[in-house]
Amino acid sequence: MICAEQRVAANGTSTTGPVTLINQFRVPEGRDAEFHDLWERTSRYFTRQPGFRSLRLHRAVNDDAVYRWVNVATWNSEADFRAAHATEEFREVVTAPGWEAFPSSPVLFEVVTAVD
């Protein structure tokens, strides 16, 4: 078992390597299908943007989690991630009717340790 990647950037320096978005969603019980449909339509925008690498949309095994759905998406760089969030089309997809029911908590990360 080895570390495939180990990189700790000093805080405060600009980030140039790959980044990972971890975005948690509050989804009321009984509205999973509605959320998932909306999310799929929105994610089609992001997966077409330059620098997009991958995503995994997760749903909690148990229903008692505060944030039952979590998207983990990787991008080539923070600059690519920011650019994808600065377009007119971005503003249109994230303000689509329905999203107000599913508050999210997006945070951007770097991978410090990876084990495969």
Place this chain on the structure above:
Amino acid sequence: MICAEQRVAANGTSTTGPVTLINQFRVPEGRDAEFHDLWERTSRYFTRQPGFRSLRLHRAVNDDAVYRWVNVATWNSEADFRAAHATEEFREVVTAPGWEAFPSSPVLFEVVTAVD
């Protein structure tokens, strides 16, 4: 861009496929090195357990996140994950001195949509 895996289990049914742990940690500013050292020692236990697949330890790009460190780990099954959390060695590593300073919020998920 295609979905490499798409699997939505009905709520309430038992989970037999792969699972993903997303574990968030509160780490006070200035204590990153102390947390990371403790986490590396603990993760050595988990990466040796049957059914462990992979992990990515993430640190937030910005310091204002509530949970600045997040571990995303995949396991072959929920049964493997539970077994790894039911041993005497598990109890020893997670009660090691130091952990009380870094509260965590672990939640178990299934992957619903994957795009690579």
